[in-house]
Amino acid sequence: MSTGWFRRRFLPGGPLPAPRPPGPRASPVPYRRPRFLRGSGSSSGAADASRRPDARPVRSPARGRTLPWNAGYAEIINAEKSEFNEDQAACGKLCIRRCEFGAEEDQEWLTLCPEELLTGHYWALFDGHGGPAAAILAANTLHSCLRRQLEAVVEGVVATQPPMHLSGCCICPSDPQFVEEKGIRAEDLVIGALESAFQECDEVIGRELEASGQVGGCTALVAVSLQGKLYVANAGDSRAILVRKDEIRPLSSEFTPETERQRIQQLAFVYPELLAGEFTRLEFPRRLKGDDLGQKVLFRDHHMSGWSYKLVEKSDLKYPLIHGQGKQARLLGTLAVSRGLGDHQLRVLDTNIQLKPFLLSIPQVTVLDMDQLELQEDDVVVMATDGLWDVLSNEQVAWLVRSFLPRNREDPHRFLELAQMLIHSTQGKNDGPTGEELVSYDDVSVFVIPLHSQGQGNSGQ
Amino acid sequence: MSTGWFRRRFLPGGPLPAPRPPGPRASPVPYRRPRFLRGSGSSSGAADASRRPDARPVRSPARGRTLPWNAGYAEIINAEKSEFNEDQAACGKLCIRRCEFGAEEDQEWLTLCPEELLTGHYWALFDGHGGPAAAILAANTLHSCLRRQLEAVVEGVVATQPPMHLSGCCICPSDPQFVEEKGIRAEDLVIGALESAFQECDEVIGRELEASGQVGGCTALVAVSLQGKLYVANAGDSRAILVRKDEIRPLSSEFTPETERQRIQQLAFVYPELLAGEFTRLEFPRRLKGDDLGQKVLFRDHHMSGWSYKLVEKSDLKYPLIHGQGKQARLLGTLAVSRGLGDHQLRVLDTNIQLKPFLLSIPQVTVLDMDQLELQEDDVVVMATDGLWDVLSNEQVAWLVRSFLPRNREDPHRFLELAQMLIHSTQGKNDGPTGEELVSYDDVSVFVIPLHSQGQGNSGQ
Numbered sequence: 038m039s040t041g042w043f044r045r046r047f048l049p050g051g052p053l054p055a056p057r058p059p060g061p062r063a064s065p066v067p068y069r070r071p072r073f074l075r076g077s078g079s080s081s082g083a084a085d086a087s088r089r090p091d092a093r094p095v096r097s098p099a100r101g102r103t104l105p106w107n108a109g110y111a112e113i114i115n116a117e118k119s120e121f122n123e124d125q126a127a128c129g130k131l132c133i134r135r136c137e138f139g140a141e142e143d144q145e146w147l148t149l150c151p152e153e154l155l156t157g158h159y160w161a162l163f164d165g166h167g168g169p170a171a172a173i174l175a176a177n178t179l180h181s182c183l184r185r186q187l188e189a190v191v192e193g194v195v196a197t198q199p200p201m202h203l204s205g206c207c208i209c210p211s212d213p214q215f216v217e218e219k220g221i222r223a224e225d226l227v228i229g230a231l232e233s234a235f236q237e238c239d240e241v242i243g244r245e246l247e248a249s250g251q252v253g254g255c256t257a258l259v260a261v262s263l264q265g266k267l268y269v270a271n272a273g274d275s276r277a278i279l280v281r282k283d284e285i286r287p288l289s290s291e292f293t294p295e296t297e298r299q300r301i302q303q304l305a306f307v308y309p310e311l312l313a314g315e316f317t318r319l320e321f322p323r324r325l326k327g328d329d330l331g332q333k334v335l336f337r338d339h340h341m342s343g344w345s346y347k348l349v350e351k352s353d354l355k356y357p358l359i360h361g362q363g364k365q366a367r368l369l370g371t372l373a374v375s376r377g378l379g380d381h382q383l384r385v386l387d388t389n390i391q392l393k394p395f396l397l398s399i400p401q402v403t404v405l406d407m408d409q410l411e412l413q414e415d416d417v418v419v420m421a422t423d424g425l426w427d428v429l430s431n432e433q434v435a436w437l438v439r440s441f442l443p444r445n446r447e448d449p450h451r452f453l454e455l456a457q458m459l460i461h462s463t464q465g466k467n468d469g470p471t472g473e474e475l476v477s478y479d480d481v482s483v484f485v486i487p488l489h490s491q492g493q494g495n496s497g498q
Numbered sequence: 499m500s501t502g503w504f505r506r507r508f509l510p511g512g513p514l515p516a517p518r519p520p521g522p523r524a525s526p527v528p529y530r531r532p533r534f535l536r537g538s539g540s541s542s543g544a545a546d547a548s549r550r551p552d553a554r555p556v557r558s559p560a561r562g563r564t565l566p567w568n569a570g571y572a573e574i575i576n577a578e579k580s581e582f583n584e585d586q587a588a589c590g591k592l593c594i595r596r597c598e599f600g601a602e603e604d605q606e607w608l609t610l611c612p613e614e615l616l617t618g619h620y621w622a623l624f625d626g627h628g629g630p631a632a633a634i635l636a637a638n639t640l641h642s643c644l645r646r647q648l649e650a651v652v653e654g655v656v657a658t659q660p661p662m663h664l665s666g667c668c669i670c671p672s673d674p675q676f677v678e679e680k681g682i683r684a685e686d687l688v689i690g691a692l693e694s695a696f697q698e699c700d701e702v703i704g705r706e707l708e709a710s711g712q713v714g715g716c717t718a719l720v721a722v723s724l725q726g727k728l729y730v731a732n733a734g735d736s737r738a739i740l741v742r743k744d745e746i747r748p749l750s751s752e753f754t755p756e757t758e759r760q761r762i763q764q765l766a767f768v769y770p771e772l773l774a775g776e777f778t779r780l781e782f783p784r785r786l787k788g789d790d791l792g793q794k795v796l797f798r799d800h801h802m803s804g805w806s807y808k809l810v811e812k813s814d815l816k817y818p819l820i821h822g823q824g825k826q827a828r829l830l831g832t833l834a835v836s837r838g839l840g841d842h843q844l845r846v847l848d849t850n851i852q853l854k855p856f857l858l859s860i861p862q863v864t865v866l867d868m869d870q871l872e873l874q875e876d877d878v879v880v881m882a883t884d885g886l887w888d889v890l891s892n893e894q895v896a897w898l899v900r901s902f903l904p905r906n907r908e909d910p911h912r913f914l915e916l917a918q919m920l921i922h923s924t925q926g927k928n929d930g931p932t933g934e935e936l937v938s939y940d941d942v943s944v945f946v947i948p949l950h951s952q953g954q955g956n957s958g959q
Contacts, residue, residue, distance in 0.1 A: 190807055202794065203793075208789045221796060225805040228804025309501050322673070332669070333665065335660060335682060342689055343693055346654065363679075
């Protein structure tokens with residue numbers, strides 16, 4: 038992505054985009070549930086599901102189908118919003134082959150005998166909005182983007198220390214020392230590959246949706262195991278946590294208009310054209326009105342962590358760039374998340390103001406070094422879309438995990454059953470630790486990934 | 499600060515700045531040491547100090563002069579660099595008066611009987627570069643800026659909850675609820691006032707230095723006590739830590755080209771004009787050269803936390819925007835810090851490329867709630883310029899604090915002596931916990947602020 042591209046794409050006065058070549062429009066992305074749910078009998082399709090929350094079926098993989106690491110999965114469709122489940126999921130084995138950068142004449146030979154250099158596993162959740170298409174495309178595509186990005190750097194990933202030059206040749210004798218001083222490790226290449234894969238997938242989704250005339254976007258939460266480490270990459274408001282006997286460790290943080298306020302206000306400060314005179318980039322405790330003119334009211338700008346007072350002028354009465362609190366917070370009155378994939382065509386209702394320049398497709402990546410953890414039998418990672426975390430806290434989820442797993446160690450399906458139980462707990466059907474019964478009316482999808490069994494030959498999907 | 503201002507000030511093609519009105523140039527900022535050192539006998543002036551590090555005098559306030567909270571202070575001039583000590587310090591009592599925003603006819607009366615509404619204390623360290631002028635101006639000015647900024651919002655600071663409108667009038671009945679939902683507390687107003695004060699002080703320094711034809715900049719580390727809380731605001735590479743019997747808590751983090759890489763690269767991505775075609779914004783493990791052309795080498799761009807490989811092109815051979823590691827890291831080959839005050843005129847040697855657009859004057863503020871701490875007699879905050887932290891780790895400083903204070907509880911000057919001892923430890927004169935003897939050749943200034951005695955009537959300066 039270059040500055041020039043950004044300016045041409047989003048700012049007025051740039052050259053018009055080339056017209057789409059004439060020809061038939063690509064067919065729309067077909068709706069589907071995750072591949073690994075095939076053959077699961079509980080419900081044949083979302084359209085059959087009753088709209089009453091207490092009657093909605095919870096779906097899980099069929100008992101005979103084992104997911105990577107014997108992970109558990111369960112999902113439920115939203116109660117009211119649409120006939121489609123906008124959440125999607127994917128998981129499987131990642132096979133990274135060697136891809137040498139030799140002379141051109143070598144390359145054909147190399148593709149004839151690809152060598153599997155590294156294997157890992159992959160679990161992903163996508164929470165769609167504006168239709169299911171972007172989440173389906175992400176579930177179909179992101180793992181391929183990641184495999185490609187990892188293959189492009191795999192020589193560095195398997196080296197003791199990533200070489201300065203991917204070819205391995207040493208142009209300057211102290212190159213290893215420079216790399217050492219920067220503290221660059223193999224895991225930094227995996228983080229870089231995840232960052233690039235999210236970007237690449239975002240571009241694919243943009244092209245595919247434009248070609249088929251569809252719209253929409255999705256969040257993405259991905260866990261990848263590689264060489265004894267678990268990488269969690271998050272763009273959006275899903276969440277992953279590690280639950281152990283004595284520890285709850287967040288493995289992701291949420292990206293919303295509230296948590297990314299300063300980044301978003303900063304962009305509007307640099308490029309005020311993006312607001313087209315319709316929005317104010319300043320934050321106030323509520324939307325201002327005529328009576329506030331001439332008063333000094335609480336406000337925050339892009340450079341402020343604290344609050345101050347400003348004299349209200351007419352331009353402060355515009356609709357705020359970020360408005361509302363908590364789950365109600367919206368970017369440009371439109372979107373509840375600030376990172377994710379897709380949304381290339383999304384505009385503020387009845388205007389030409391684009392959301393995309395304010396959205397990031399780059400994930401934040403955290404790394405769990407499993408070799409350092411002395412893992413116990415009931416240690417799991419719980420990954421879920423926001424529908425779960427809206428009604429259950431980290432502590433409540435950990436309480437449910439710790440109540441369920443030790444009592445069910447003999448059950449080979451316990452991680453699947455735990456995933457189902459977590460979903461039921463969002464429907465007011467289980468007694469939680471507090472006795473409160475919050476009900477989620479959103480789509481909810483959950484992976485429970487046991488860490489103790491890692492590498493024990495569950496080959497997955 | 500508006501976007502328009504930023505574009506006019508820093509980007510080519512904007513209107514030229516108005517010529518300075520003719521007239522005599524203001525006189526240069528006179529060199530001085532902190533006011534509270536007056537009468538301290540150990541050394542009459544920096545120019546007298548020997549250039550050999552083992553002979554340099556450590557200066558502290560005279561024994562009869564008590565600093566706020568009986569804090570200790572000591573400083574030493576650099577060994578080699580200049581005849582001036584580029585560090586500066588200030589401390590004193592902060593008196594915040596009421597400043598009502600009533601009808602104009604009321605205002606004169608109000609200024610006739612200013613009411614002291616809130617008192618606090620203030621300690622500050624400034625580490626200058628490019629001459630002592632900016633640090634001296636900051637030491638003379640920042641506390642006044644802070645007092646002014648706090649007076650502008652003091653009604654909100656003393657309220658149980660800051661009101662939506664500073665006047666206290668309630669335009670919308672649920673205004674208190676909006677403020678509550680945003681979680682806005684009195685301390686957020688103090689944080690906002692610190693942020694604004696740093697900005698205001700930066701502007702003052704820019705004007706004063708331009709008027710007197712001087713140059714330079716400085717870092718700023720400020721501690722402010724107010725209503726049972728200690729606020730630590732930092733812009734630069736000084737550091738404050740809390741040392742208790744069983745705890746070492748960092749109260750600031752350093753802002754350098756390395757720690758702020760992504761922010762700085764992001765600005766160069768948005769405004770490539772700022773690099774004038776002379777620098778590359780990409781980060782490589784070392785500066786690239788001709789032999790690297792056509793190779794795939796390790797790199798990072800603004801959106802990346804991880805590393806990846808890229809094919810080297812000719813433009814990658816330019817000098818890097820951020821270059822070097824650790825203490826050697828430089829912004830545009832020139833500056834070792836990325837936040838601070840001043841530097842309005844600073845340009846890359848022999849070019850017209852300005853440093854200022856990449857520098858932030860905004861501090862990061864952390865808040866220590868002293869009422870929650872159950873403070874013990876030997877609990878202190880140690881604030882020091884980077885000369886100390888270059889040779890002593892947080893753990894080494896804590897070891898020295900914990901070795902010294904319990905043995906000297908009867909000594910009324912123990913915090914002053916601890917500050918002197920910390921300085922001596924940077925000169926290879928004390929046996930530290932490791933026995934290693936690193937020597938600092940930089941200016942070093944230290945405050946030791948005891949927390950247990952807070953509010954016990956030490957009125958200060």
